[in-house]
Structures are given as C-alpha cells and as structure tokens.
Amino acid sequence: MIVERLKEKxxxxxxxxxxxxxxxxxxxxxxxxxxxxxxxxxPETRKDVxxxxxxxxxxxxxxxxxxVGSGLEGQVIPLKKGISINFERMNRVIDFSPEDMTITxxxxxxxxxxxxxxxxxxxxxxxxxxxxxxIGGMVATNASGTTAVRYGSMRDNILDLEIVxxxxxxxxxxxxxxxxxxxxxxxxxxTGSEGTLGIFTEIxxxxxxxxxxxxxxxxxxxxxxxxxxxxxxxxASDIPVMRMELVDxxxxxxxxxxxxxxxxxxxxxxxxxxxxxxxxxxxxxLAKELMEDAGCDHWSVATNTxxxxxxxxxxxxxxxxxxxxxxxxxxGTDICVPISKLPDLVHxxxxxIEETGLHGGILGHVGDGNFHTLSLFDANNEEExxxxxxxxxxxxxxxxxxxxxxxxxxGVGIGKMKYQQAEHGVAVDVMKSFKQLLDxxxxxxxxxxxxx
Amino acid sequence: MIVERLKEKxxxxxxxxxxxxxxxxxxxxxxxxxxxxxxxxxPETRKDVxxxxxxxxxxxxxxxxxxVGSGLEGQVIPLKKGISINFERMNRVIDFSPEDMTITxxxxxxxxxxxxxxxxxxxxxxxxxxxxxxIGGMVATNASGTTAVRYGSMRDNILDLEIVxxxxxxxxxxxxxxxxxxxxxxxxxxTGSEGTLGIFTEIxxxxxxxxxxxxxxxxxxxxxxxxxxxxxxxxASDIPVMRMELVDxxxxxxxxxxxxxxxxxxxxxxxxxxxxxxxxxxxxxLAKELMEDAGCDHWSVATNTxxxxxxxxxxxxxxxxxxxxxxxxxxGTDICVPISKLPDLVHxxxxxIEETGLHGGILGHVGDGNFHTLSLFDANNEEExxxxxxxxxxxxxxxxxxxxxxxxxxGVGIGKMKYQQAEHGVAVDVMKSFKQLLDxxxxxxxxxxxxx
Numbered sequence: 001m002i003v004e005r006l007k008e009k010x011x012x013x014x015x016x017x018x019x020x021x022x023x024x025x026x027x028x029x030x031x032x033x034x035x036x037x038x039x040x041x042x043p044e045t046r047k048d049v050x051x052x053x054x055x056x057x058x059x060x061x062x063x064x065x066x067x068v069g070s071g072l073e074g075q076v077i078p079l080k081k082g083i084s085i086n087f088e089r090m091n092r093v094i095d096f097s098p099e100d101m102t103i104t105x106x107x108x109x110x111x112x113x114x115x116x117x118x119x120x121x122x123x124x125x126x127x128x129x130x131x132x133x134x135i136g137g138m139v140a141t142n143a144s145g146t147t148a149v150r151y152g153s154m155r156d157n158i159l160d161l162e163i164v165x166x167x168x169x170x171x172x173x174x175x176x177x178x179x180x181x182x183x184x185x186x187x188x189x190x191t192g193s194e195g196t197l198g199i200f201t202e203i204x205x206x207x208x209x210x211x212x213x214x215x216x217x218x219x220x221x222x223x224x225x226x227x228x229x230x231x232x233x234x235x236a237s238d239i240p241v242m243r244m245e246l247v248d249x250x251x252x253x254x255x256x257x258x259x260x261x262x263x264x265x266x267x268x269x270x271x272x273x274x275x276x277x278x279x280x281x282x283x284x285x286l287a288k289e290l291m292e293d294a295g296c297d298h299w300s301v302a303t304n305t306x307x308x309x310x311x312x313x314x315x316x317x318x319x320x321x322x323x324x325x326x327x328x329x330x331x332g333t334d335i336c337v338p339i340s341k342l343p344d345l346v347h348x349x350x351x352x353i354e355e356t357g358l359h360g361g362i363l364g365h366v367g368d369g370n371f372h373t374l375s376l377f378d379a380n381n382e383e384e385x386x387x388x389x390x391x392x393x394x395x396x397x398x399x400x401x402x403x404x405x406x407x408x409x410x411g412v413g414i415g416k417m418k419y420q421q422a423e424h425g426v427a428v429d430v431m432k433s434f435k436q437l438l439d440x441x442x443x444x445x446x447x448x449x450x451x452x
Numbered sequence: 453m454i455v456e457r458l459k460e461k462x463x464x465x466x467x468x469x470x471x472x473x474x475x476x477x478x479x480x481x482x483x484x485x486x487x488x489x490x491x492x493x494x495p496e497t498r499k500d501v502x503x504x505x506x507x508x509x510x511x512x513x514x515x516x517x518x519x520v521g522s523g524l525e526g527q528v529i530p531l532k533k534g535i536s537i538n539f540e541r542m543n544r545v546i547d548f549s550p551e552d553m554t555i556t557x558x559x560x561x562x563x564x565x566x567x568x569x570x571x572x573x574x575x576x577x578x579x580x581x582x583x584x585x586x587i588g589g590m591v592a593t594n595a596s597g598t599t600a601v602r603y604g605s606m607r608d609n610i611l612d613l614e615i616v617x618x619x620x621x622x623x624x625x626x627x628x629x630x631x632x633x634x635x636x637x638x639x640x641x642x643t644g645s646e647g648t649l650g651i652f653t654e655i656x657x658x659x660x661x662x663x664x665x666x667x668x669x670x671x672x673x674x675x676x677x678x679x680x681x682x683x684x685x686x687x688a689s690d691i692p693v694m695r696m697e698l699v700d701x702x703x704x705x706x707x708x709x710x711x712x713x714x715x716x717x718x719x720x721x722x723x724x725x726x727x728x729x730x731x732x733x734x735x736x737x738l739a740k741e742l743m744e745d746a747g748c749d750h751w752s753v754a755t756n757t758x759x760x761x762x763x764x765x766x767x768x769x770x771x772x773x774x775x776x777x778x779x780x781x782x783x784g785t786d787i788c789v790p791i792s793k794l795p796d797l798v799h800x801x802x803x804x805i806e807e808t809g810l811h812g813g814i815l816g817h818v819g820d821g822n823f824h825t826l827s828l829f830d831a832n833n834e835e836e837x838x839x840x841x842x843x844x845x846x847x848x849x850x851x852x853x854x855x856x857x858x859x860x861x862x863g864v865g866i867g868k869m870k871y872q873q874a875e876h877g878v879a880v881d882v883m884k885s886f887k888q889l890l891d892x893x894x895x896x897x898x899x900x901x902x903x904x
Binding site for chain 2: 171181193235238279286336368
C-alpha cells in the first residue's frame with residue numbers, strides 16, 4: 001500500500017525496497033541497534049519531499065531523514081520503521097554568491113562536495129566533523145568538530161533553512177542577511193532538531209575566506225592539567241586559533257600503531273594558526289611563549305605542507321584508530337563542560353576507562369570544553385557493552401553536574417534521550433510542547449530526542 | 453486594585469505610580485508615541501518577578517519589561533498600559549568565572565557596569581550597541597553593533613537564560629558549556645523575543661580576552677561603491693577585523709560639526725585591528741594593501757591611544773550628532789542585506805533621503821551588511837515625519853526584496869511589525885503559534901512583533 005502509493009506519486013525510480021537499501025538505511029556508525037525502514041525514497045526536488053510528507057500524513061507513516069549515515073547517535077535509524085528519506089539526489093548548489101560569501105544548497109550535498117565547488121573562489125565552509133557528512137545531517141545534529149573554536153558550530157553558520165513541516169507548510173527561517181533581529185529565531189530552533197520538527201530542503205550557509213597561510217604545530221606536556229592550562233591561555237589571549245585539540249598519551253599510542261606515526265607518546269595539544277602569513281606566524285610565536293609558560297616540554301612546528309597534513313590526518317584518524325578494529329565496536333561519549341572543569345573531567349574519564357578495563361582513549365576539542373572518550377568492546381560481549389554504557393552514564397551525569405551538556409556535537413538521537421530531563425529540567429516540557437505543536441501525530445523521526 | 457496587590461505582595465518600596473516614573477517608563481529613544489504604564493515595579497529577585505507575573509495572570513494585566521529605555525523600536529513602551537518592570541535593582545553578578553570566560557548576571561546590569569567588573573581580569577564583553585544598554589535589553593532585541601563583524605550578535609554570545617514564563621514556570625535554556633547539541637535550542641529562540649515569550653531573570657554570557665594591542669585606522673574612497681568593495685576584500689581575506697564601519701561623506705560632515713573634528717569629508721571606512729601586537733600590525737598592513745587595491749585614496753593610522761579613542765568616539769557620536777538637535781526628532785532605519793547588495797542599497801538610501809528633502813546620514817556596520825539611515829524631522833511637522841516613514845517603507849521593502857531583513861539589530865518592536873509578513877511569509881504563522889502556546893492570554897508585552 002505505502003510502496004504503491006509512493007511509486008504512483010513520485011515515480012518508481014525514486015522508491016526502493018531492496019534488501020541492500022533497507023540494510024544501508026537501518027544504521028549509522030554508532031553501536032545503536034539497527035532497524036530497517038519499510039521503504040526508502042530518493043526525492044529529487046522539494047515537491048517530492050512535500051509529496052512524501054503528504055502520503056506519510058495520509059497513511060500515518062513515520063518518516064526519517066537520512067544523509068550518509070555517518071551519525072553517532074542513531075538519528076537516522078527508523079525506530080518505528082516507515083519511510084527513510086535519502087537526500088543523495090538532492091545535492092545541488094541552488095545559489096552561490098562568492099561576493100556575499102553565502103551559498104544555498106540542497107541538504108544531500110556533503111561538506112567535501114561543497115568545498116570542492118567553492119575553494120577555487122578562495123572560500124571554504126570550515127565546519128569539519130571528521131566524516132564527510134551531508135550538510136543536511138550536519139544541520140540536523142548541529143555538528144561542529146575541530147574548527148569550532150574559531151568558526152562555532154553549524155548553528156552559527158546558517159542563515160536560512162527551507163523546511164517542509166509535518167502539516168505540509170513550507171517555511172523559510174531566515175534571509176541571506178548576515179544578522180537579523182526580526183521575528184523569532186527559527187533557524188536556531190530547527191538546527192539540531194534531528195528531523196523531529198521538519199524536513200530541510202534548502203540550506204543557506206555563511207562561507208569564510210581561506211586563510212592565506214596555515215601553520216600547524218604540536219606540543220607536549222607532562223600532565224593533562226598543564227595541557228588544559230595551555231589551552232586556556234590561548235583562549236584568554238584572544239589568539240584566533242583555527243584548531244586546538246587535546247590528545248592524551250593513550251590516544252597518541254593508538255594512532256602511532258594504527259597509522260605508523262612516531263609522535264611522542266605524551267599528552268599533547270595540536271594547533272593550527274591561520275591568517276595572513278605574517279599574522280599566522282605572529283600567532284604561532286605568541287602561542288609558543290604561552291605554552292612554555294604553561295609547562296610545555298616540547299614544541300614542534302610542521303615545516304612543510306606534508307608535515308602539516310600529517311599532523312591533522314593523524315588527528316582525524318584517531319577516532320578511526322579506535323573504531324575500526326576487527327570484532328570490536330566502540331562506545332563514544334561527547335560531553336562538553338565549562339573549560340575550567342576540563343582537566344577534572346578528563347582525569348575522571350581516564351579513571352572510568354581504567355575501571356571498566358576496556359581499551360579506550362580521550363580526544364578533545366579543548367577550546368570548546370568538548371571531548372570524546374572512545375571505549376572498545378567486544379561486539380559479542382554484552383557485559384563489556386554494559387560496562388561502556390555505565391561509564392557513559394557516569395561521565396554524562398558528572399558533566400551535567402558541573403554545568404555542562406550530555407552532547408557537544410553528536411546530538412541526542414537515541415543515546416542521549418535518557419539525560420534530557422537531568423540536563424534541561426522543566427525546559428524539556430517546553431521543548432515537547434513545540435514538538436506537539438508542529439508534529440502532533442509524531443510522524444517526524446519518532447522516538448528521537450524525546451519518547452514519542 | 454493592581455497597585456494595592458503589588459504593594460502587598462512585593463512591598464511598597466518596590467512599586468511606584470509617581471508621575472516621574474510613569475513618564476520615564478513611557479518611551480524609549482525612538483519617535484514612537486509614548487504610553488504610560490499604570491504602575492512600575494522594581495523587582496529585586498527572581499521571586500519578585502514570579503510574584504509580579506502571578507498577579508498579572510490573576511488580574512489579567514499586561515507586563516512590559518524595561519531596561520534603561522535606550523531602545524530604538526519602542527519595545528519598552530507599554531502599549532496596553534499595565535505593569536512596567538524595571539530591572540535596575542536586579543543588576544548583580546551572580547557568578548563570574550574568569551577561567552571559563554563566562555559570567556552569569558541579572559538582566560539589569562548595563563554593558564559598561566559589566567565590563568568594569570571584568571576588564572581587570574583581562575576579559576571583556578565586546579558587544580557594543582553604542583548606548584550603555586542593559587544586558588537584558590540587549591538579549592531581548594538581539595543587539596549587536598560595531599563589533600559584530602568579529603564577535604557576532606548577542607545571540608552568538610549567550611550560553612544560558614533563566615526565564616520566567618507567562619504561566620509561572622521557570623526554565624533554563626542552556627548550560628555553561630560553550631556548545632551543545634542537546635535538545636531544542638531555546639536560547640536562540642528567546643533571544644530577540646523582546647519580552648513577548650518570557651521574562652529573563654539570569655543571563656549567562658561568553659566573555660572574550662582583551663586583545664593585547666589595538667590599531668585604529670581610517671581610510672577614504674572616491675565612491676561608496678569602492679568603500680563597499682574594500683570591505684568585501686577584508687572579509688574575503690579572513691582578516692579577523694575587530695570593527696569595520698562605513699560612514700558616508702554627509703555623516704562625516706555632520707560629526708565634524710557636532711564634535712569639532714576635522715575628518716576629511718569623504719566616504720570612509722573606519723577600522724580596528726586587534727590581537728597580539730605583531731598580529732594586529734600584520735593585519736593592518738595587509739588591510740592597507742587590500743584597501744589600496746580597492747581604490748582607497750587616503751589611509752591614516754592612529755598613532756596613539758588618544759587618536760584611536762577619538763576615531764571611535766567620533767563613530768559613536770555620529771548617531772547622536774543627528775539625533776540630538778533641538779526641536780528635531782529622528783527616524784532611523786536598520787536594514788541588513790547580503791554584502792554584495794550594500795553599495796546599491798546605500799546608493800538607494802542616499803537617493804531616498806534626498807527625495808524627502810530631510811537632513812540625513814548613513815552609517816554602516818559594513819562587515820555585516822547592516823546600515824542605518826538617520827533622518828531628522830521637525831517634531832511638530834507631521835508631514836516631515838510621514839516623509840521619513842515612507843522612506844523607511846521603501847528602503848525596507850527593497851532590502852527584503854534583495855534577500856535582506858527589515859532589522860539588523862534594533863528589533864521589531866512597534867516599527868517593524870508591518871514588515872513581518874513580507875519578510876517571513878508563512879513562518880510568521882509558526883512564530884505566532886509559539887507565542888500563542890507560551891502566552892495564550894497575551895500578557896507579555898502585547899502589541900509588539902505581532903498584533904495581539
């Protein structure tokens with residue numbers, strides 16, 4: 001019935017029930033249990049999305065948007081089955097205005113596809129969650145990553161969203177102006193709503209100039225506390241650092257083995273400074289002085305592009321170094337805390353990892369107070385999975401207790417639902433009332449963020 | 453009845469019906485018609501605000517929050533009379549954490565009071581709308597100003613709001629973590645809601661390090677178009693400019709006369725570069741080269757703090773230079789457009805000003821595409837006021853037409869209500885449904901943003 005109706009209204013070539021597609025749309029990169037959709041749609045236009053939504057209303061079928069499945073909290077898993085909407089055919093650039101430093105794209109374009117089209121104009125979209133995620137997915141989870149310390153998260157870089165609402169209305173949440181004080185700020189509300197309030201069909205982004213020069217450096221410290229202190233000095237000095245990442249000694253060891261690197265096995269900060277050549281150099285010089293004040297025992301500058309790329313390739317590989325081990329799955333945490341709490345929380349996370357006996361590492365976007373633990377468990381060992389889960393519980397509750405959040409950038413999805421009440425208190429009721437208002441039949445990605 | 457109840461529950465010293473107070477709370481700095489509240493309350497705690505809200509519900513009386521009355525769109529004018537809430541006794545710092553670069557304040561603290569308390573720690577709150585507004589008022593209107601090109605607007609600098617809702621619930625919209633992907637982003641939604649969705653009782657802000665060194669420069673161009681081109685080159689180069697302001701020749705003339713300055717009467721860009729000494733110098737050097745490419749015919753660097761302060765003092769005085777003339781009132785526009793449209797719109801604005809025959813100038817936060825026209829009209833000449841109003845209409849509709857917004861930083865209040873439908877279309881209905889959901893009896897600042 002559903003499939004026939006979809007084929008009739010959309011065209012058969014935009015509808016699939018193949019086993020391969022149902023499998024592909026059943027999971028993301030997390031350890032959350034897979035659920036297969038009944039059917040997958042491949043819309044090519046906003047009209048197609050409106051058609052799908054109309055059928056979903058008519059037949060009362062849940063709808064779950066899907067980008068590339070690189071998420072880490074199960075947002076794309078169609079918990080209540082129904083329709084999975086894959087946006088890979090909606091990956092066009094609708095309007096690119098280099099002189100305005102803005103671009104309007106469809107949600108299915110990935111960040112690397114996007115950058116390929118704009119880099120030649122001296123512009124880039126710098127938000128970098130690691131994976132080559134779709135822009136739609138990145139909006140849905142309010143993604144960020146290594147460059148958030150300079151450019152903020154997705155929410156800070158979106159000017160306008162075109163959204164198909166559950167009831168079929170199509171709205172725009174903003175304009176192409178860089179700032180506005182007009183009306184209620186719907187852009188921020190829909191960003192990070194994980195497909196539960198509406199379906200994005202166009203996204204207008206702020207772009208940034210590619211810096212003339214980039215300098216990559218790395219430095220090591222005897223203790224994690226000194227690492228964190230170093231990071232604080234950078235922030236307080238107002239150096240517009242491009243990236244600043246904390247990697248603990250255990251993670252260095254892991255990536256050395258995985259990628260055949262020979263980084264010193266010590267607690268480290270990885271930096272990128274960017275700007276006009278002279279400005280970037282000046283930033284790096286000042287940073288070096290500050291790090292020496294903070295107790296840094298080794299400062300190393302990449303002297304060429306190869307070395308620079310190696311440093312950041314290694315940093316990006318760290319998550320993979322943990323995740324991609326045969327027979328193993330990983331459980332990741334994503335807390336974000338006030339900067340001053342970072343040393344304590346990193347220390348606590350290390351203790352928890354050791355308590356579990358699992359192999360695990362710590363990687364941190366230290367400029368934001370956001371860090372991840374990655375714990376490996378045996379895919380067939382329920383006891384190990386539970387250990388990792390319990391560790392996550394403890395770490396998240398501690399983060400909330402010190403004024404932080406359960407998720408800095410991965411989103412709530414399935415895994416962080418249970419912490420919503422603890423983190424947001426009465427505000428959860430307000431959030432739920434918005435959901436109820438905009439999607440009274442719970443057709444949009446039901447079972448995510450809140451119970452449906 | 454209202455007054456007795458308020459005195460009984462709050463204490464008589466927190467309630468006033470004096471003529472002086474009723475006058476003070478009847479208007480802001482705009483030309484919108486004054487309306488006096490029935491009574492003014494001076495809460496000292498969140499509990500007091502909850503008490504006021506409970507009485508408002510019980511007696512069905514509208515409530516309008518008031519900061520210092522420096523707004524420019526009539527947000528504080530109690531259109532339906534009732535209670536004006538003045539926050540001047542709620543101006544405490546609740547929690548200051550220099551190491552986290554965050555501060556939690558009550559809404560009545562002004563931005564200068566705030567900076568006085570934190571500057572000695574090497575930190576500042578850089579959002580600068582010109583006036584010494586309260587932080588609560590700046591949140592309510594999503595204020596920004598000359599530093600938005602570097603630091604964004606208020607919305608980008610708020611971590612958490614404590615809010616008393618119309619029904620008495622008290623919520624927190626965020627945490628003290630620098631970023632989060634947890635739950636719906638209520639912080640963004642309430643910022644800029646102008647007292648129509650809830651009443652702020654605590655505000656947690658991101659702070660920034662005071663740059664080691666600041667360089668102020670100013671340069672002149674033969675045409676406005678070249679000014680705008682120069683600004684674009686700065687943005688595209690990714691120079692983290694601290695301030696970048698466009699001032700047209702006519703406004704230079706006005707401020708020269710007002711403040712006894714001798715700036716060359718030409719279209720100008722005013723800059724501030726900031727950072728480590730060497731980095732700021734490098735930025736200024738690069739900017740100079742870029743401006744020469746753009747056709748700049750004069751580049752002048754302030755060589756000492758006195759000169760630097762003079763440049764920015766003059767920039768801040770420009771609005772006053774227009775506003776504060778005896779027997780005159782002013783009508784200000786506040787459009788914000790995609791950067792590439794700026795030269796056209798500035799040109800169009802100049803034409804419109806000349807068409808009206810009124811005396812007026814143009815001042816722009818050119819890095820954001822936001823600029824103001826200031827037109828003087830005779831306070832007793834209804835025809836002149838109408839001319840200024842019609843000019844505003846034309847300019848706003850043109851701005852919306854090219855993808856911009858009716859208000860970049862002043863907010864909707866009374867004056868921009870009539871453009872909400874044109875700018876937001878169907879999204880206005882969604883906004884209204886949020887208002888209806890959170891304040892079904894229209895007790896909170898009725899008659900602002902939307903018709904009540």
